[in-house]
Amino acid sequence: MANVASLPVLLKELKLSNFAKHWEVLAQKAIDEQWLPQTYLAELCEQEAGERHQKRLQRYLREAQMPPAKQLSQFDFTSTLGINKNQITALIQQRQWVNQAENILLFGASGVGKTHLACGIGYALIEQGVRIKFTTATGIVQSLQQAKADLTLAELLTRMDKYTVLIVDDIGYVKKSSQETQVLFELIAHRYETGSLIITSNQPFSAWDQIFDDNMMTVAAIDRLVHHATILEIKGESFRKKMSMKRREKQTKR
Structure with a gap:
């Protein structure tokens, strides 16, 4: 005993x-x-x-390394058009898109809350046990380029498979060079039907030829992203602009 x-x-x-x-x-x-x-x-x-x-x-x-203070509870849905709280809540609660490695694509002008919304979804999914990674598009491209130079690109892409959802922020700011766009395309191709992407962009698909330096690559990247995707276009005035105007008004009153 x-x-x-x-x-x-x-x-x-x-x-x-x-x-x-x-x-x-x-x-x-x-x-x-x-x-x-x-x-x-x-x-x-x-x-x-x-x-x-x-x-x-x-x-x-x-x-996950997501920016702080960007939970959904802090997002002002009343100041935006094209999305609503119920729509985003459904994406979080009914997670078929995650289980089926589908994507969310967020489009909108600078400052309308694309990053905040992407992170809000990410925070909510983490609470449900989903593994998330946040990165800027320029940051992930730099990491991928370095890995390719070190002949370890395949290993890095495989390591990133542990994240069920990868948030790539501000894809429109990637520089148009063959080295950068090629590794970005390899990331998109690698995640296709194997892992979800949440991508934010201030440029519509019609302007993505400014991101990728080859038209065939542009078409192939868009085709893989939209094949299984929820596409959301956020419209509204820049939150940063409105906050700046409020600060000026307070200063003027003082």
């Missing part, structure tokens, strides 16, 4: 840290309330699973 004195060591060996913290207190509660043994075990397991879930979400938040 196992010795109770060895239980802390055994729990440490099994990496059951939450068991180790609570088993004694719960054991006394189980005795006082006359729990069945399986009830006591179930309570311990529930606490262990809950703590592991919270730690996993915290790890997902850290690795």
Whole structure:
């Protein structure tokens, strides 16, 4: 028969840290309330699973590297056209697009909230246990270019497969050069039907020939992105412009 004195060591060996913290207190509660043994075990397991879930979400938040203060609760849907809160909520709650490696494409002028909306969706998905990675288009292109120069591009693309959803922000700011657009296309092609992309752009598809230096590559990239995609066009006045005007008004009053 196992010795109770060895239980802390055994729990440490099994990496059951939450068991180790609570088993004694719960054991006394189980005795006082006359729990069945399986009830006591179930309570311990529930606490262990809950703590592991919270730690996993915290790890997902850290690795996502999304800008702070861009949750959906802070997004002003009343100041935009082309989208509504119910539409975005449905995308989060009914996650078939994630399970089927489909994409979300957000279009709109600078400052209308594309990045905020993309991150808001990302934060909400993380809370549901979905692994997310946020990056600017220029940032990911630089990383991909460096990997290609080091002959490790395939390895980097494979490592990024661990992220169920990859948010690529401001694709319109990628410079039009064969080196940059080629690795961007390779990323799009690699993720096609294997992992979801959320892409923001201030340029419509008709202007994407300014992003890719080859028309055939432009067509191929758009074709892969839109094949399984929800396309949202956000219209409205720049939030940054409105905030700037409000600050000026306050300064004028002072």
